[in-house]
Amino acid sequence: MPTKVAQKQQGAVSHRMNFWGRPAGPSTVAWDYEDMPWEIVRPDDGLPAARRSVRCRVCDRELTFTVYSVTGTGRRQARWRALAWAGLGILVAGVVVLFSGAMLGGGVALVIAGPILGLVFGMAASDEVGISGHGNGFPVTNAKHAVTASPPPYDLQDLACTTCGHTEEFPRAAYFREDYVQEQYEAARDRFARHVCLASGGTGPKW
Numbered sequence: 001m002p003t004k005v006a007q008k009q010q011g012a013v014s015h016r017m018n019f020w021g022r023p024a025g026p027s028t029v030a031w032d033y034e035d036m037p038w039e040i041v042r043p044d045d046g047l048p049a050a051r052r053s054v055r056c057r058v059c060d061r062e063l064t065f066t067v068y069s070v071t072g073t074g075r076r077q078a079r080w081r082a083l084a085w086a087g088l089g090i091l092v093a094g095v096v097v098l099f100s101g102a103m104l105g106g107g108v109a110l111v112i113a114g115p116i117l118g119l120v121f122g123m124a125a126s127d128e129v130g131i132s133g134h135g136n137g138f139p140v141t142n143a144k145h146a147v148t149a150s151p152p153p154y155d156l157q158d159l160a161c162t163t164c165g166h167t168e169e170f171p172r173a174a175y176f177r178e179d180y181v182q183e184q185y186e187a188a189r190d191r192f193a194r195h196v197c198l199a200s201g202g203t204g205p206k207w
């Protein structure tokens with residue numbers, strides 16, 4: 001799933017602390033990052049990418065990233081997906097070559113390369129958050145500075161009584177499913193509609 005992007009969203013710039021990957025289980029290495037919160041502000045759709053600077057707390061370097069608009073980011077995600085599909089095409093071509101028996105070695109190479117390219121570009125598509133610079137967003141590499149973006153919360157109107165300040169809470173974090181959030185929001189709206197406002201000289205709760 002591609003990362004959800006919004007014109008304004010909370011992100012983080014991370015400075016990688018270790019030069020070599022720390023062994024973390026068989027055939028995996030771990031990278032320790034020091035995270036600094038960074039509010040990502042994107043240019044309007046249709047405008048070219050903007051340069052945004054942020055100072056790294058760890059190495060005190062001024063980092064400049066290229067930040068793409070929401071639609072610009074969508075195009076970049078689509079480009080990675082197209083390359084991932086091309087990887088699948090290479091796999092299919094390899095199978096065809098193998099069955100034709102024309103070039104056995106070539107067919108094997110294509111069958112191996114295709115899925116690897118598909119995987120690498122597919123991962124790049126899901127990691128793409130429309131921010132480039134300092135090696136961020138390139139597949140496979142482990143940049144010294146990485147940028148991550150938290151998915152923005154659901155855009156729903158607050159349910160707050162303007163007279164007494166009573167608010168009806170509902171979940172809106174991006175990691176909840178959309179239909180769950182919608183269901184909970186409707187329930188909260190029903191509760192809010194039954195709100196008896198004491199401050200406005202209402203009838204008070206009925207027992």
Ligand SMILES: [Zn+2]
Nearest residue numbers: 015056058059
């Ligand atoms: Zn740094």
Ligand SMILES: [Zn+2]
Nearest residue numbers: 161164166197
């Ligand atoms: Zn009220």
